[in-house]
Amino acid sequence: MKTKFSQLILPMLVVVFAVTSAFTSHAENKSKSVAIVTGYIQHPGAEEPCEASNQCTTVNTGTFCKVGQIATNPRLWDKNINDECVMPLYRP
Structure with missing residues (x-):
């Protein structure tokens, strides 16, 4: 056995x-x-409509990427092919 x-x-x-x-x-x-990209702050109507800020990811992690990763701060966006900050980014 x-x-x-x-x-x-x-x-x-x-x-x-x-x-x-x-x-x-x-x-x-x-x-x-995870794809890490630069997140941009939206400034609609300004001469520079997008200002570089934190590192974020394009992969949906369930939490939006924000300036300094603080919940009350503005969301960050990725640029599209027209250099407009309209694509949502997420916290890595």
């Missing part, structure tokens, strides 16, 4: 552990790859 366990079950457990570890480490690396 002991040799049957060693010869059959133990190698299967090692393979299951290895496969599980491989998927776990891959998922962890994928979640850390």
Whole structure:
């Protein structure tokens, strides 16, 4: 019985552990790859309508990116192809 366990079950457990570890480490690396971009403060009608501020991400993390990451401060935006600050950014 002991040799049957060693010869059959133990190698299967090692393979299951290895496969599980491989998927776990891959998922962890994928979640850390976040696109960091410069967030801009909107100044509608001003000569410079967008002012660079903090670093933000384009990936929706559920929390909007704000100046200094303080909830009461203005939201930050990304520029579109026309250099308008209209694309929402999120806290990294």
